[in-house]
Amino acid sequence: MASLEFSFPSISFFKALSDESRLKIVGALAANERSVEELATLLDLRAPTVSHHLAKLKEVGLVDMRSEGTTHIYHLVMSEVRSLAKRVLSLDSMETFTEDVVPDAWERKILGDFFDGQRLKEIPASRKKREVVLRWLVERFNAGKRYTEKEVNAIIGKHHPDFATLRRELICAKLLARESGIYWRT
Amino acid sequence: MASLEFSFPSISFFKALSDESRLKIVGALAANERSVEELATLLDLRAPTVSHHLAKLKEVGLVDMRSEGTTHIYHLVMSEVRSLAKRVLSLDSMETFTEDVVPDAWERKILGDFFDGQRLKEIPASRKKREVVLRWLVERFNAGKRYTEKEVNAIIGKHHPDFATLRRELICAKLLARESGIYWRT
DNA sequence: CATCTAATTAGATATATATCAAAATAATAG
DNA sequence: CTATTATTTTGATATATATCTAATTAGATG
Numbered sequence: 001m002a003s004l005e006f007s008f009p010s011i012s013f014f015k016a017l018s019d020e021s022r023l024k025i026v027g028a029l030a031a032n033e034r035s036v037e038e039l040a041t042l043l044d045l046r047a048p049t050v051s052h053h054l055a056k057l058k059e060v061g062l063v064d065m066r067s068e069g070t071t072h073i074y075h076l077v078m079s080e081v082r083s084l085a086k087r088v089l090s091l092d093s094m095e096t097f098t099e100d101v102v103p104d105a106w107e108r109k110i111l112g113d114f115f116d117g118q119r120l121k122e123i124p125a126s127r128k129k130r131e132v133v134l135r136w137l138v139e140r141f142n143a144g145k146r147y148t149e150k151e152v153n154a155i156i157g158k159h160h161p162d163f164a165t166l167r168r169e170l171i172c173a174k175l176l177a178r179e180s181g182i183y184w185r186t
Numbered sequence: 187m188a189s190l191e192f193s194f195p196s197i198s199f200f201k202a203l204s205d206e207s208r209l210k211i212v213g214a215l216a217a218n219e220r221s222v223e224e225l226a227t228l229l230d231l232r233a234p235t236v237s238h239h240l241a242k243l244k245e246v247g248l249v250d251m252r253s254e255g256t257t258h259i260y261h262l263v264m265s266e267v268r269s270l271a272k273r274v275l276s277l278d279s280m281e282t283f284t285e286d287v288v289p290d291a292w293e294r295k296i297l298g299d300f301f302d303g304q305r306l307k308e309i310p311a312s313r314k315k316r317e318v319v320l321r322w323l324v325e326r327f328n329a330g331k332r333y334t335e336k337e338v339n340a341i342i343g344k345h346h347p348d349f350a351t352l353r354r355e356l357i358c359a360k361l362l363a364r365e366s367g368i369y370w371r372t
Numbered sequence: 373c374a375t376c377t378a379a380t381t382a383g384a385t386a387t388a389t390a391t392c393a394a395a396a397t398a399a400t401a402g
Numbered sequence: 403c404t405a406t407t408a409t410t411t412t413g414a415t416a417t418a419t420a421t422c423t424a425a426t427t428a429g430a431t432g
Contacts, residue, residue: 014209017197018197019389019390023196038314041292045390045391052389052411069399069400070398071399071409106224125376128221128259233379234380234424236379238421257429258378258380311406311407312407
């Protein structure tokens, strides 16, 4: 069944609870175990509809069923409710929602857009994009080394003619520091 | 906008997180605030699509936005994440999912189906339905009073000829108790 | 003011899914 | 074995919605 195959474990949990009827079913089962017919009466739905919803809830382990004759009696699986809930809650688990996303796709796109090999075609107008370019530029400097302004200009100048603006931006973004004419990486 | 009007507060929360793209957005924002374009690049979607999802997340208060020029920078509202999550997780809150459901719809349906006025048309075969009828029957007895078997048979007999079976069932369901020929409500 | 860029809105489309009626299955009672 | 009852499965349908392109809006820049 296709609906079982999600990229993240959490999404099936949210999907299972993102329907009003299923939420009502969970609510009804929180108070008491109930048969399909009973739930159908309570929610004013036909039995096949309820059966369909129960199947989805069962798929993610939120409910389970026991037979009594032809009657199927469903109940909440509270341990699963709690464990899923906990997993979903923390910020840590949220960060895993993007596990399969390439984390520097943005940076690579910007650098690809604005650079022609080593040459910066244009200084980005938007602050966020400019920052990406500046972070790339500052990598052209050695971490421990100290530079004169002339040396800084030369290095930046290899990538773009307006070295003065870029030098100022690097200081402003606190990527380079300056004291009495001497520059270094922060 | 129609999607704002749900019967329960919780369902909008689940709906907001029941889409893979929106979960990824939340994940990306958990690590860092980001612009629409940046999110679009990260998730490999067009900007309008991301904008659409951000609007939904904003609707339920999970994210908020600040402008920087024409750039809109979105961030998670963690307090809202936590408060919504907490509200949603407890068993108590689950029972409120059925607030608008008539709680004894089932019992009334069964009684309507099986009774013709005071007369029980038939003893339900299924245990769950039989239990409803038995609970109605036991109400015909006074809570403090003690009855001989003859009296018990007479009372049950007013509603159905097979008083012996029903009397046995009442004992079995622990609705009536018996000791040395004397019966009383439990 | 004209232009550019980022974001949003509008409109279109395709997919997903909630619901129901009818048919099939399963368990029990006679 | 046949009939009955509770549930599930199937098939059909209508609604919801995720996504895209094109058009519009809103700031910023020259």
